[in-house]
Amino acid sequence: MYKWPVFFIHFIILISMISCSNKKQVDLIVTGAKIYTVDDNFSTAESIAVKDGKIVAAGTHDTILSEFSGKEVIDAEGKYIYPGFNDAHCHFNGYATNLMQYADLRGTETQEEIYERLKQHHDKFGGDWILGRSWDQNDWPGKSFPDKTRLDELFPDIPVYLVRVDGHAGWCNSKTLEIAGVTADSKVSGGQVIIRNGEPTGILIDNAMGLVGEYIPEITSERQQKGLLEAQKNCFAVGLTSVTDAGLSKSTISLMEEMQNKGRLKMRINxxxxxxxxxxxxxxxxxxxxGDRLTVNTIKIYADGALGSRGALLLEDYFDDFGNSGLQIESQEYYDKICQLAYDNNFIVATHCIGDSANRLMLNTYAEFLKGKNDRRWRIEHAQIIHPDDFQKFAEYSVVPSIQATHCTSDMYWAGKRLGEWRLRGAYAYQTLLQQNGWLPNGTDFPVENIEPLYTFYASLFRTDHTGRPLGGWQLNEGLTRKQTLRSMTIWGAKASFEENKKGSLEPGKYADFIILDTDLMEASPEEVLNTKIESTWVNGEKVFNLK
Structure with a gap:
């Protein structure tokens, strides 16, 4: 057999060593994928290289492997990679707290089902209070608000407090009302104690919920930390790497930062x-x-309540409740004060606005401070019902409409009954809102809605429920395209918090926050979107969730 000369073999080895030494060393290479970078051109790649938690390069398989040598090389086996999802409006800490101490009442179809869940919850966990979250009378026969009667029969000596799905109404028993001193004479600005036959029914709307809230035992720091870690685990499992938590106290923010500094809380939080x-x-x-994982640059306030509990502030009365046009939560003087404080200190103002009157109120208030085009990125949260005359104000004053697409498909069954058909033309109008500034952030508002960002994608694009009804979509002309939807869940969410240069796309210099999916969302059918699996989730180039 022919033998190669020893010197030639040594030459081949030397060339190979020189070739490897010329490659740049990185921590991670992921290849064999279709990667949606979500850059300005919406370009795709086959491979990415990661070093020190950031994207170094994205390109073809051959280019990345010829230029880089990775400590770890992952073959994605033809899967699809996207920037980590960014929920631009949720209640991460509230969700964490719910996991620790609230009975889950979501999806109940009768009041009796509520009572059964409460009994099971109390038998399992005990406690001085019975707390619950996410009931919705619109899912029950009759669709009327409940009252305290049955709660009093079942729990005469234990205070019960149940928060409606939108967080804008509370349902309690007589023991709770007694502890809080709530009577038929109780009055609250920006809220309402519902009265029937001269006494409270047990339903408290918006600011009236505060009458009870101060008496509910606070969660311990230990349980709050446990809840935050469980919430993080659940979020990573659905592909979320960043969240905007809409309304936090100093103590909670400090706790989150402490947990992040210790490496326990890896979620990026605005x-x-x-x-x-x-x-x-x-x-x-x-x-x-x-910072790298914590941003604090926004003040969250409320202009009105929610449509489901008829607290949204409307220009005209509710179509199904004449004489009621909703609630303005605070005075004009208050809104002016907050806006001035934010303006002077370069903070964003983010205002919860559901009704057309609330949206007009805050758009006009913002206008007094912003004057015209600007890059302050003041936000309207939800932007749910807009009078046709007011859409252009978003563009005129560079106001950011922050939407949650699953609200559309949750509310579509009954929104027309609240508003009448003429007002629906300006409701859940996401495409019209998008056209004002050319971008908008998208989220879920969890735990009001499910934490699942794929539901956001589905609702934004198809505007149907998960059975595919109504066929053709509800107000489909106001739906977003696939590219618009993905941008709204990634780069535009980052832009809303002034973080678009750090995350939101898979470009060199940005955090290596990405997800690997088994489905191409840019081509998937409605059924395929709902059945998509998150194969793995990565933050800073570290795998934080793996399906297998």
Missing amino acids: AMLNPTDENFETFVKTGPKQ
Whole structure:
């Protein structure tokens, strides 16, 4: 057999060593995928290289492997890679708290089902209070608000407090009303105690919920931390790597930061501030804060309540409740004060606005401070019902409409009954809102809705429920395209918090936050979108969830 000369073999080895030494060393290479970078051109790649938690390069399989040598090389086996999903409006800490101490009442179809879940929850967990979350009378026969009667029969000596799915109504028993001192004479600005036959029914709307809220035992720090870690685990499993938590206290933000610094909480969090003096002194007056995992640059306030509980502020009365046009939560003087504080300290204002009157109120208020085009990125949260005359104000004053697409497909069954057909033309109008500035952030508002971002994608695009009804979609002309939807869940969510240069797309220099899916969302049918599996989730180039 022919033998190669020894010197030639040594030459081949030397060339190979020189070739490898010329490659740049990285921590991770992921190849064999279709990668949607979500850059300005919406370009795709086959491979990415990651070093020190950031994207170094994205390109073809051959280019990446010829230029880089990775400590770890992952073959994605033809799967699909996207930037990590960014929920631009949710209640991450609220969801965490719910996991620890609230009975889950979502999806109940009768009041009796509620009572059964409460009994099971109390038998299992005990406690001095019975707490629950996510009931919705619109899912029950009759669709009327419940009252305290049956709660009093079942739990005469234990206070019961149940928060409606939208977080804008509370349902309690007589023991709770007694503890809180709520009577037929109780009055609250921006809220309502529902009265029947001269006494409270047990239903408290918007600010009236605060009459009871202060008496509910606070969650311990230990249980809150446990809840945050469980919430993080659930979010990673559905592909979320960033969240905007819409309204937090100083103590919660400090706890989150402490957990992040210890490496326990790896979720990137944009923490919106509750409008408290403590938050103003601690955060606002010291200027915006933007770290690797924690951003604090926004004040969250409320203009009105929710449509489902008829607290949304409308220009005209509710179609199914004449004489009621909803609730304005605070005074004009209050909104002016918050806006001035935010403007002076370079903070964003984010205002919950559901009804057309609430949206007009805050758009006009913002206009007094913003004057015209700007890059302040003040936000309207939900932007659910807009009078036709007011859409252009988003563009005129560069106001960001922050939407949650699953609200559309949750509310479509009964929204027309609340609003009448003429007002539906300006409701859930996501495409019209998008056209004002050319971008908008999208989220879920969990735990009001499910945490699943794939449901956001589905609702944004198809505007049907999960059975495919109504055929053709509800107000489909206001749906978003696939590219628009993916951008709204990634790069535009990052842009809303001034973080578009750090995350939201898989470009060199940005955090290596990405997800690997088994389905191409840019081509998938409605059924395929709903059945998509998150194969793995990565934050800073670290795998934080694996399906297998």
